[in-house]
Amino acid sequence: MIVIYEKKEKNFDKNGLAVLNEAVECKIIEKLNNEYELVISYPLYSKKAQYIQPFNVIKADGQLFRIYNTNKDSKAGLVTAYARHIFYDLLNYVIQDRRAENKTCKEALDIILDELELTGVYTSESDIVETATQYLVKKNGVESVFLLVNEWQGELERDNFKIGIYKNKGADRGVHIRYGKNIIGISEKLNCDNVATWIYPVGMDGITLPEKYLLNPQWQDSDYPDFALVKIVEFREANSEGLLRLEAQKYLDAHAIPEVNYKVDFILLGQTEEYKNYKVLEHVEVGDIVTVKHSILGIDIKVKVISLEKDILSAKNTKVELG
Structure with a gap:
């Protein structure tokens, strides 16, 4: 269910302004330690289209997204909205000068929320116990969190108002795929530049x-x-x-094996016989580990899901990037 809420709403457990049940398209794009957005297209002449306006909040797939841009196309009869995950509300809060000295990652996150006076709005979580130091000078909230991600070498999880930085965001759920030839809908990149057979x-x-x-x-x-x-x-x-x-x-x-990157487009792949061998990727999450059995290289390669495009209407991933 896709629900839209008024821009000042604080309670996202109720029905909101409307249930957007006439959506023509609704997709979520999430990239590991990068963007997290929603795009929705809706019939322009529907009564509910009036609610699709900047700053209103859309709830889809259990996550909240705030609209920052809309485009009305009278010829196509659609209004398209672009929304960022509610985490990005932190773009509008600034830290002047604060230091997290010899702190764990969670302690540093709590310092950010305290400085922004958002302790009662957002919560933090981390499984990284190593201590480090990070200076936060003239940075907005989003920039500050990503500084911590880089300093502690973690993976960012944005779960509505919970901000998590973990050693590994996803999990190895035993997903295996085979790759051995050119397949429509799948592209592969191999980079051997960092492979080392001996080191000094x-x-x-x-x-x-x-x-x-x-x-x-x-x-x-x-x-x-x-x-x-x-x-x-x-x-x-x-x-x-x-x-x-x-x-x-x-x-x-x-550095024993080449760096690999795979992009899977299920719309194109669906036209091929190989589609059935890759259906397991339709429900993986960003950060999950996938084992690629590479018949040409003769090796098994464990790669992370680094980017997803999910079709909310069908509840399936339409594009997956592994790397």
Whole structure:
């Protein structure tokens, strides 16, 4: 159900101004640590179209979106509204000068809400317990939250008035797909620029390992040129040989295979025989982990859902990006 509310409404559990049950199109676009918007097209000459105006709030798929732009097309007989997730109301609040020193991520979020005097409106949550420091000077609320996302290397979840920054926003729900040839509706990008078969790790004060180099255990010679792909990598926080080895091994594990990106368009894919093999992606969420069985490379690659376009009328994803 799609409901529209008056711009000053505080209670979004009631029916609001109207139920927008004549929508021609309604989709939500969400990108990991990026935009989160709704687009709706509605019959221009419907009585309910009068409520589709800037600053009013639309509730769809359980989330709230505030309209910031409308476009009336008399020829098509439609009014189209563009709305941002209610999180983006924070664009209108400014922090002059506040510091989060040696705080956990949640503590830093609470400092932002306190400074903006929004503690009773928004809530915060985080599973990142490491402490860090972030200075917030002449930043709006949205900019401030994204500074925390970058500093704590987290993933942002916007759930109405709850703001969460997590190590991993989604989950591995056991979704597997196969990729092995060109398929209409699916595009693939492979980037080998960061692949390392050997690394020369250097720690604090020039610490190195006795053997100097570490070999990537996942390296298969047939997949690479006849020379090693060697990278010098600095780990400035590694103040001992043991810590340097641990951090270097993590780096090797993360750079063992090419970076991949897949874009799946279900409208195009629906015209092919392969559609049935990808239907599992119609209900994944942003941040979820998907395992791609790549028959050409001969490997399984775990990739995140980094972007979704969801059709609210059919309750299915129409576009999914993995990367």
